[in-house]
Amino acid sequence: MSVPEYKLLDGHTIPQLAFGSGTAFYKKDASQAxxxxxxxxxxxxDAAQMYLNEESVGEAxxxxxxxxxxLFVNTKIYKLEPxxxxxESLKGSLEKLKLTYVNLFLIHSPISFEAPGQLEEVWKEMEAVKDAGLVRSIGVSNFRIRDLERVLRVAKYKPVVNQIEFHPYVQKQLLPLLKLQEENSILTESFGGMIPITLKADGPVTPVLQEIAKKIGGTEGQVLLKWQEQKGIVDVTTTTKDERLKEYLGAYFLRKLSDVDMKAIDDAGAKLHFRRYARHMEEL
Ligand SMILES: NC(=O)c1ccc[n+]([C@@H]2O[C@H](COP(=O)([O-])OP(=O)(O)OC[C@H]3O[C@@H](n4cnc5c(N)ncnc54)[C@H](OP(=O)(O)O)[C@@H]3O)[C@@H](O)[C@H]2O)c1
Incomplete structure (x- = not known):
C-alpha cells in the first residue's frame, strides 16, 4: 500500500507521511538515513536550512x-543574513539540495521576522519565489494565530500548511489555531508526533495506546500515526533505524481506529499538557 496524498489548497498534492532530516540528524550527515x-x-x-545538513539530503x-x-521535497528558511x-536564501538551499525547485518552502518560525511589517514583507517574497517557479507551494511552521493573521491579511497565496508540534498532549491547547487553519483550508503538518512514547511514556495516553495497539495488532507508534492520519494531518516523523521505517509504513495496513478509540486518545491527551518545542506556541 502506498502513502496516501492530501490535496493542498493551491491544487498540488502532498504525501501524508514525511521522513524528517532534523532532530536525530540535526547538524549531522543524513544521507544514509x-x-x-x-x-x-x-x-x-522534510529538510531545513537550520538542520545544517541540506547537502547530505541532496546527496541521498x-x-x-x-x-x-x-519525490516531494520540503525545506525551510529560518532567518536571513543581513x-x-x-x-537568494532559497537558491542557496536549492544548490545544496542539488534541485531546481522544492515542492514546499516554509518559514521555519515567525520569531525571526517579528519586527513590524517584516513577516508581511517576507510573505510577499515567498509569493514571488512561487511565481518564479523555484517552489511549488509555500507555507509556514510554528505559527500562532497572531502570525497567521498577519500573513493572511496580505496574502495573494495563503500558506498551504502550518508545520507544528502536534500530538495528544498539545491538541487541546491548539484547538483555536486548528480551527483557524481549517477555516482557511490550511493543512496541519505534525512533528513530535511520537512524544507520547518517547518523552511522556508515563502519561495518561500510554495505557490507551497499549490497549488499542493490542486490539488492532499494531504497535503504539502505529496507533499514533493512524490517529494523525484519520485527523487529516501530515505526519513528519523520523528514525535512525530501518526496522522503524517499516513499522511506520506498516500503519497503513492496519484497520482504521474506531470513533471510540479516536476519542479515547483525545480525552487521555487532554488530561496532560506537554510541549517540547517552540515555547512561543504556548500563547497563541
Ligand atoms: N518545524 C519544526 O520546527 C520542527 C521541529 C522538530 C522536528 N521537525 C521535523 O520533524 C521531524 C521529526 O521530529 P521528531 O524527531 O521530533 O519526531 P517524532 O516522530 O516525535 O520522533 C521520532 C523519534 O521517535 C523515536 N521512536 C519512534 N518510535 C519509538 C518507540 N516505539 N520507542 C522509542 N523511540 C521511538 C525514533 O527513534 P529511533 O531513531 O530509535 O527510531 C525517532 O528518532 C524532524 O526530523 C524534522 O524534520 C520540525
Whole structure:
C-alpha cells in the first residue's frame, strides 16, 4: 500500500507521511538515513536550512536514482543574513539540495521576522519565489494565530500548511489555531508526533495506546500515526533505524481506529499538557 496524498489548497498534492532530516540528524550527515527512507518507499522528505545538513539530503536524493517528479521535497528558511533576500536564501538551499525547485518552502518560525511589517514583507517574497517557479507551494511552521493573521491579511497565496508540534498532549491547547487553519483550508503538518512514547511514556495516553495497539495488532507508534492520519494531518516523523521505517509504513495496513478509540486518545491527551518545542506556541 502506498502513502496516501492530501490535496493542498493551491491544487498540488502532498504525501501524508514525511521522513524528517532534523532532530536525530540535526547538524549531522543524513544521507544514509534519507537514502534508506527513499528505498523503503518514502517519497516525502522534510529538510531545513537550520538542520545544517541540506547537502547530505541532496546527496541521498541524487544517489537514490528516483526521478525528481516522484519525490516531494520540503525545506525551510529560518532567518536571513543581513541584506540577503528570500530568493537568494532559497537558491542557496536549492544548490545544496542539488534541485531546481522544492515542492514546499516554509518559514521555519515567525520569531525571526517579528519586527513590524517584516513577516508581511517576507510573505510577499515567498509569493514571488512561487511565481518564479523555484517552489511549488509555500507555507509556514510554528505559527500562532497572531502570525497567521498577519500573513493572511496580505496574502495573494495563503500558506498551504502550518508545520507544528502536534500530538495528544498539545491538541487541546491548539484547538483555536486548528480551527483557524481549517477555516482557511490550511493543512496541519505534525512533528513530535511520537512524544507520547518517547518523552511522556508515563502519561495518561500510554495505557490507551497499549490497549488499542493490542486490539488492532499494531504497535503504539502505529496507533499514533493512524490517529494523525484519520485527523487529516501530515505526519513528519523520523528514525535512525530501518526496522522503524517499516513499522511506520506498516500503519497503513492496519484497520482504521474506531470513533471510540479516536476519542479515547483525545480525552487521555487532554488530561496532560506537554510541549517540547517552540515555547512561543504556548500563547497563541
Ligand atoms: N518545524 C519544526 O520546527 C520542527 C521541529 C522538530 C522536528 N521537525 C521535523 O520533524 C521531524 C521529526 O521530529 P521528531 O524527531 O521530533 O519526531 P517524532 O516522530 O516525535 O520522533 C521520532 C523519534 O521517535 C523515536 N521512536 C519512534 N518510535 C519509538 C518507540 N516505539 N520507542 C522509542 N523511540 C521511538 C525514533 O527513534 P529511533 O531513531 O530509535 O527510531 C525517532 O528518532 C524532524 O526530523 C524534522 O524534520 C520540525
Amino acid at each position: 534519507v537514502l534508506s527512507a527513499i528505498k523503503a518507499n518514502y517519497t516525502h522528505i 536524493i541524487a544517489q537514490s536514482g528516483v526521478p525528481r517528479e516522484k 541584506g540577503q533576500t528570500i530568493t
